[in-house]
Amino acid sequence: MYSQFLNDRKALAIEICNKLSEDYNYVSIFGKHANGKRFVVNSKITQIGDSTSIREAEAGFVIKVYNGDHYSEYSIDDLKDFDYAKFKKDIALKGLHQECVAVDILSDEPLTERFIREDPHPLSDDEIVDRLEAFKNYFTGYDPKVVNVTCAFVRREISSMFISKRRQLEQYYSWNNCMASIITADGDTIQENYDGSYGNDTKATLDDFDAKKEHIAKIAIKLLEATPIEPGVYDVITDPTISGLIAHEAFGHGVEMDMFVKNRAKAKDYIGKKVASTIVNMHDGAKAALSAASYFFDDDGILAQDTTIIENGILKDGISDVLTALELKKAPSGNSRRESTRRKAYTRMTNTFFCPGTAKVEDMFKSIKHGYYLCNTNNGMEDPKNWNIQCTAQYGLEIKDGHFTGKIVAPVVMSGYVLDVLNSISMVSDEFKVIGSGMCGKGHKEWVYVADGGPYLKARVKLG
Amino acid sequence: MIKELKRLLKEKQVSAYEILETRSRSAQLFYVLNKLETNRHTENRDILVTVYDDHDGKRGSSSFKAMASDDATSLSSKIDNALLTAKKINNNHFDLYQKTAKKLKEVPSLKADDLGDIATRCMDAIVKADHFEDVWINSTEIFVTTTAIHFMNSLGIDESFDKTTLEIELIPTSKNAAGEEFELYFDTTLVDDDPEYIQKAIEDVLKQAIARAKAVSYDAEKMKPEYALIDGEMMLAALDGLIGELNYFKVLSQSNHYKKGDQLTPYDLNLTLKAVIEKAADSRPFDENGVVLDEAAIVVDGHVKDYWGPINYGQYIGETNPSGRYGTYELKVAADKKIDKLSCPYIELLRFSSPQFDASTGYFGGEVRLALYHDDKGEVIPVTGLSLSGNLYEAIKTCAYSAQEITHQKYHGPKAIYLKDFKLH
Structure with a gap:
């Protein structure tokens, strides 16, 4: 349900916006009220309560103004505390000795709309806890080598409001994540497997997790046999989580256009050029899929969109926040996102994925002479300036002559030059999935929820 | 809001609770190629409340955040919901932190005069450092933040401290003879705003960026x-990993590689968690449960001496004097x-x-x-x-x-x- 708090502050937001517009060329107010609940059922402890992370629980506002010289933002918890004289004093910069970036005034196209996306099948807290307890008991009883189990469910509910002179937007949406971490031990060997389900439908999310729990348990035990991989260059098949990680790291960060403005991204010189194998297509957008980053408008009041990043191997476009779009003189793509109202909005990815192709997954495995099936995203890092990427898979399964040998390696770090990786993609499956359980930082901070994914890919990469 | 919360907790006869209040104020500057793009000012407050319920020898708990959106009615309802949840949770009993004779250590901090002034002076030092050929700074972000932390619990603990830190994130970029450009990432949080110190630190990073362009x-x-x-x-990352292996939660979840007495190294290696290290910005005098921190030796002469971590997990694994959560540590090795x-x-x-x-x-x-x-x-x-x-x-x-x-x-x-x-x- 849309936030009563934001509803109650709407008139005041309009009043402050009008008042500030007398002195500033551009004024907007972004308000956010996020609530979440976390359910954690562990072998030894249970924790249930409201979310306390700033990304899942906050009430706050950002007032953005343009003073003819540069943009300023003011972050407070409640507009009731707004004091005009204090605001002017606090955003003034007395000792500034540098020039300002030359920018224009942000456009303010008229639009008034309210968007609502409810959970179609919510469950009570007790029902969720019962389901988690059942999952925990299943994993605990699966094998004596299982020594600890954590099953968790997180529900996020986001309301936000954007007010400017000519725009009044409101939205409410929710998202759920269910996950498990299984710790196994055999002598001195200790391993952990984790996996999860997600969706805006609570019941469906838990049902999906139920369907995959056996696989999660099986891998948790299998990981006890894992050995380090012999570093080298291999043919690999990536599962949709690793495909998504490659999309995210290889060309997601690379086309965040605030990096173009800062001359930090090589991609800016490659728009319209071939960057990947011709069977590669890639999109980003809050509207491109229904997943963890599917909002209706971004944190600067721009409606959600679906951006084609790569089409048949050609780099088509990047994604942008409002200030970046203004500096590049293009329309913003709806990718202004903030970790919270306490932080600046940057160009950020939303739902980023490779599009499905035509290959059958079984044919892809059969085509491998010697390589690995890489599974389960761990983490990744990009270098948009020089197009180096590093993606870590939780584990890899060895394939020889088209068959799994039964050998498992873990963890597996894949690194390489973006164009080499993307141009090496030789098969793209017709099966496809967007994984709604990711988080992404900008540099080493500014964490936001993202989704990424895609089909199974066949590529040739360096593993270590 | 704290007053209202305490009144409600008393009215509802909540016998055990913790309140952690964090107030923050910051000045933030964002530069592109040494030109100001945006400045920000923030003033925010977080209040985290945990209520406990004891039943059948067990202790249940549940937390909530009191936010600007709350009034007396919603706070009352949040307490009721948390209590109801706590009653259904059957975790082992643990004792909340009680007053001791330990004195709070003073944490290193910048002088919180004018946060905007500290930020602009920092940028001046960065610009001064940016004097080398074939290297420049593409992007700079400066955050000067004063954080005031206040902890209270039902056993009478009422402690607070504050500190002001300076965080700098910048991206130096260099080019080689062929005109190809390379960048590095730099991020640090300081409690020292001496312009000469900052200038020297940035010059060192720029020299690394120059080397990056020459790398073969x-x-x-x-x-x-x-x-x-x-x-x-x-x-x-490596040392954090080792220290993380000795956390109470790793022991509780039976995923720890080391047990007390195990030999980590065949030589003298000593790892000591410390409340305060001079010039270390993550120093803190107490943790999220109000535990007054001093120092805890976890590896002595190459052997695991102790585990560490939150007091509840510590008590769950049978520690009689759990350490609390530390933010800083010191490594000493044999000569x-x-x-x-x-x-x-x-x-x-x-x-x-x-x-x-x-x-x-x-x-x-x-x-x-x-x-x-x-x-x-x-x-x-x-x-x-x-x-x-x-x-x-x-x-x-x-x-x-x-x-x-x-x-x-x-x-x-x-x-x-x-x-x-x-x-x-």
Whole structure:
């Protein structure tokens, strides 16, 4: 349900916006009220309560103004505390000795709309806890080598409001994540497997997790046999989580256009050029899929969109926040996102994925002479300036002559030059999935929820 | 709001509770190519409340956040819901932190005069450092933040402290003779706003960026380093990994590799968690449960002496005097494991894409963006295009350390670890 708090502050937001517009060329107010609940059922402890992370629980506002010289933002918890004289004093910069970036005034196209996306099948807290307890008991009883189990469910509910002179937007949406971490031990060997389900439908999310729990348990035990991989260059098949990680790291960060403005991204010189194998297509957008980053408008009041990043191997476009779009003189793509109202909005990815192709997954495995099936995203890092990427898979399964040998390696770090990786993609499956359980930082901070994914890919990469 | 919360908790006869209040105020500056793009001012407050319910020898708890959106009615309802939840949770009993004679340590902090002034003076120092040929700063972000932390519990603990820190994130970019550009990432949090100190730190980063532009591909045939030196992020990822292995929760979840008395290293290595380290920005006098911190030796003479962590997990595993959660630590090693100067070929792994550590397997490593190869003739060659991998639990047994010491945001000790057991590929 849309936030009563934001509803109650709407008139005041309009009043402050009008008042500030007398002195500033551009004024907007972004308000956010996020609530979440976390359910954690562990072998030894249970924790249930409201979310306390700033990304899942906050009430706050950002007032953005343009003073003819540069943009300023003011972050407070409640507009009731707004004091005009204090605001002017606090955003003034007395000792500034540098020039300002030359920018224009942000456009303010008229639009008034309210968007609502409810959970179609919510469950009570007790029902969720019962389901988690059942999952925990299943994993605990699966094998004596299982020594600890954590099953968790997180529900996020986001309301936000954007007010400017000519725009009044409101939205409410929710998202759920269910996950498990299984710790196994055999002598001195200790391993952990984790996996999860997600969706805006609570019941469906838990049902999906139920369907995959056996696989999660099986891998948790299998990981006890894992050995380090012999570093080298291999043919690999990536599962949709690793495909998504490659999309995210290889060309997601690379086309965040605030990096173009800062001359930090090589991609800016490659728009319209071939960057990947011709069977590669890639999109980003809050509207491109229904997943963890599917909002209706971004944190600067721009409606959600679906951006084609790569089409048949050609780099088509990047994604942008409002200030970046203004500096590049293009329309913003709806990718202004903030970790919270306490932080600046940057160009950020939303739902980023490779599009499905035509290959059958079984044919892809059969085509491998010697390589690995890489599974389960761990983490990744990009270098948009020089197009180096590093993606870590939780584990890899060895394939020889088209068959799994039964050998498992873990963890597996894949690194390489973006164009080499993307141009090496030789098969793209017709099966496809967007994984709604990711988080992404900008540099080493500014964490936001993202989704990424895609089909199974066949590529040739360096593993270590 | 705190007053209202305490009134409601009393009215509802909540016998055990904790309140953690964090107020923050910041000045933030965002530059593109040394030109100001945006400035921000923030003033925010977080209040985290945990209520406990004791039943059948068990203790249940539930937390909520009191936010600006709350009034007396919604706060009352949040307390009721939390109590109801706590009643259904059957965790083992643990005792909340009680008053002791321990005094709060003073944490290092900037003087919180005018946060905007500190930020603009910092930028002036950065611009002053930006004087080298073929290197420049593409992006700079400065955050000056005053954080005031106030903890209260139902046993009468009522403590607070505040500190002001300066965080700098910048992206130096350099170009080589062919005009190709390269960048590095730099992020630090300081409690020292001395312009000369900042200028020197930024100059060092810019010099690394220059080396990055000159870097050649790593040649495994010709380059045969006997040691690989890790410092900064990679060293901290490794040490954090070791320390994390000794956390109460790892013991509770039976996923710890080390037990008390186990030998980590065949030489004297001492890891001590400390409440306060001079110039370390993550220093703090108490933790989220109000536990007054002092110091806790967790590895002594190469052997695991103690575990550490939150008091509830500590009590769950039978610790009678659990340590609390520390933010900073100190490493000391035997004199004969310190190396002042190497005469053999070695490689300094200065910058990684993202240092990796996997606690399950002990794997550590990652893609190296910049390294300096020192050959046996004293020549220094910047190299790139290589990855490090190793097993921390094994590598720690054979490594040495730099004689030079350093203080980071959360660490004091040798500036670098000299790995003998590693793979470069």
